[in-house]
Amino acid sequence: QVQLVESGGGLVQAGDSLRLSCAASGGTISSRAMGWFRQAPGQDAEFVASIDYRGDTTYYAGSVKGRFTISRDNAKNTVYLQMNSLKFQDTAVYYCAANENAYYRGSPGTFISWGQGTQVTVSS
Secondary structure, eight states: OOOEEEEEEEETTEEEEOOEEEEEEEEOOSOOOOOEEETTTTSEEEEEEEEOOTOOOOEEEETTTTTEEEEETTTTEEEEEEEOOGGGGGGGEEEEEEESSSSSOGGGGGGEEEEEEEEEEOOO
């Protein structure tokens, strides 16, 4: 299975921006949909965004739509999450995941490879 490593997290103030990166190794992600999830303390993990294998189709959780942008560079085997206008409620560990399919159809169980996560903390 492909290995995923997230980076770019940190401590920022509300209103700031961050860009997360997810670098894949041990295989190509170019044929797979990719996604970002997050988990806040004491809460279940939640879907944040997904992108199809070519980068043509994206989906976002309602809570981040208009503020976050998912993108990918298949030549670099990397996926990104640009996060703007960050809010305290965005504080969480963010995980990158690779889907078993080229398109994400809405079933989180189809994400089969996961990174270790990167902490994003937004101070209010």
